[in-house]
Amino acid sequence: MRSIKIKTTESEYPVLVGDNVISELTTILNDLSPSKVLIVTDSNVDKLYGEKLVSTICPHFTTYKYVITSGEEAKSFDVFYELQTYALKQQLDRKSVILAFGGGVVGDLTGFVAATFMRGIPYIQIPTTLLAHDSAVGGKVAINHPEGKNMIGAFYQPKAVVYDSHFLESLPIEEMRSGFAEVIKHALIRSESLFQYLQNEIHDLQDVNNERLEKMILEGIKIKADVVSKDEKELGIREILNFGHTLGHAIEAEAGYGKLSHGDCVATGMLFATWLSMKSLNISLPYEELKTWFKKIGFPTTIPDSQDTENLIKRMTKDKKTKANQIKMILLKKIGETTSLTFTDEELRILVNEWRSIE
Numbered sequence: 001m002r003s004i005k006i007k008t009t010e011s012e013y014p015v016l017v018g019d020n021v022i023s024e025l026t027t028i029l030n031d032l033s034p035s036k037v038l039i040v041t042d043s044n045v046d047k048l049y050g051e052k053l054v055s056t057i058c059p060h061f062t063t064y065k066y067v068i069t070s071g072e073e074a075k076s077f078d079v080f081y082e083l084q085t086y087a088l089k090q091q092l093d094r095k096s097v098i099l100a101f102g103g104g105v106v107g108d109l110t111g112f113v114a115a116t117f118m119r120g121i122p123y124i125q126i127p128t129t130l131l132a133h134d135s136a137v138g139g140k141v142a143i144n145h146p147e148g149k150n151m152i153g154a155f156y157q158p159k160a161v162v163y164d165s166h167f168l169e170s171l172p173i174e175e176m177r178s179g180f181a182e183v184i185k186h187a188l189i190r191s192e193s194l195f196q197y198l199q200n201e202i203h204d205l206q207d208v209n210n211e212r213l214e215k216m217i218l219e220g221i222k223i224k225a226d227v228v229s230k231d232e233k234e235l236g237i238r239e240i241l242n243f244g245h246t247l248g249h250a251i252e253a254e255a256g257y258g259k260l261s262h263g264d265c266v267a268t269g270m271l272f273a274t275w276l277s278m279k280s281l282n283i284s285l286p287y288e289e290l291k292t293w294f295k296k297i298g299f300p301t302t303i304p305d306s307q308d309t310e311n312l313i314k315r316m317t318k319d320k321k322t323k324a325n326q327i328k329m330i331l332l333k334k335i336g337e338t339t340s341l342t343f344t345d346e347e348l349r350i351l352v353n354e355w356r357s358i359e
């Protein structure tokens with residue numbers, strides 16, 4: 001078992017990673033001595049592992065389980081409200097603990113429920129996707145709005161993250177790809193050596209074996225832990241974790257939540273941001289190499305033809321990093337190092353159109 005510490009100004013918690021670390025959950029819960037435990041999971045994870053988790057906890061604590069329909073659409077106000085109603089009806093109180101058992105959708109939604117129920121009760125992340133090496137760590141919790149991704153949310157840290165690699169065995173290949181995009185992001189922004197490792201070892205997703213998976217997860221979490229510990233509330237450096245997301249989120253929301261995976265959209269966004277870095281900073285980057293690699297892995301490398309640049313620009317203007325109508329793009333200075341530049345909507349419209357015309 002590996003343990004990585006996440007330290008913020010107000011909290012400190014462990015991320016436990018490894019096979020069978022779920023066995024640590026009872027001890028972690030005992031320390032919190034919860035009045036009640038509410039497991040929130042989705043329909044797919046419930047079918048696979050719901051019983052296992054309930055039987056681990058049930059003998060020790062009064063346990064409830066709420067199963068949401070799987071998919072991005074669940075990060076909605078309606079499901080948030082349903083969950084709050086359920087928690088109230090089961091009479092959860094400030095000593096109750098919520099377990100977010102699933103991928104980033106369950107984690108983001110449940111974390112936001114925990115952040116707001118009676119103004120905040122403890123929760124634990126139990127991630128089951130590769131992508132969740134990113135989403136379960138760092139305390140960004142949220143639901144979506146038709147106007148934009150994660151628009152209603154909070155920074156609210158979990159008490160622990162229990163990341164049992166055994167759960168990843170059933171992950172479909174396209175979900176592995178989605179999570180891999182965030183691993184690549186962590187490498188591109190902060191670690192040239194991790195990037196070289198990924199490019200050398202993972203030519204396509206069949207190359208992801210247990211050993212490589214564990215390395216990707218651990219390295220990704222270490223990078224995230226370091227950034228979050230320096231800037232929990234994204235007042236500065238944390239913005240680098242948004243590399244690829246300004247366009248990525250716009251594509252994801254424009255397609256309709258749940259139509260395209262988060263990771264696929266971020267991958268397209270990272271390619272654009274890499275091209276934009278070369279163009280705006282007048283530097284050279286291995287852009288063509290990256291594009292070829294992305295194609296091999298199966299990432300979409302262009303914006304969907306059905307999407308209108310004008311609509312995407314409107315969405316990018318509403319990005320959370322935008323201030324006074326200046327759209328902030330996280331760029332690469334080199335592999336492993338970032339900078340940022342702001343653009344007006346008109347400037348970005350021209351640049352996005354230029355990129356689309358050459359791709």
Ligand SMILES: NC(=O)c1ccc[n+]([C@@H]2O[C@H](COP(=O)([O-])OP(=O)(O)OC[C@H]3O[C@@H](n4cnc5c(N)ncnc54)[C@H](O)[C@@H]3O)[C@@H](O)[C@H]2O)c1
Pocket residue numbers: 042043044045048070071072075102103104105106108128129130131132134135136137138139140141149150167168169170171172175178179182262
């Ligand atoms: N909070 C953050 O910092 C942060 C970071 C990155 C992404 N996110 C958010 O995370 C979300 C995406 O998360 P995700 O990719 O994990 O999506 P997800 O939670 O929808 O999971 C993807 C799919 O895999 C299924 N699944 C989950 N675990 C499984 C398992 N072990 N075996 C088989 N199937 C399994 C789910 O039911 C779902 O159908 C997006 O909403 C994104 O915005 C948040």
Ligand SMILES: O=C(O)C(=O)C[C@@H](O)[C@H](O)[C@H](O)COP(=O)(O)O
Pocket residue numbers: 134138140149150151182234238241242245320
């Ligand atoms: O943790 C962060 O900070 C990130 O930006 C991680 C992203 O991968 C993640 O998708 C996050 O939810 C995006 O946040 P947002 O503030 O752009 O909604």
Ligand SMILES: [Zn+2]
Pocket residue numbers: 134182245262266
């Ligand atoms: Zn992301």
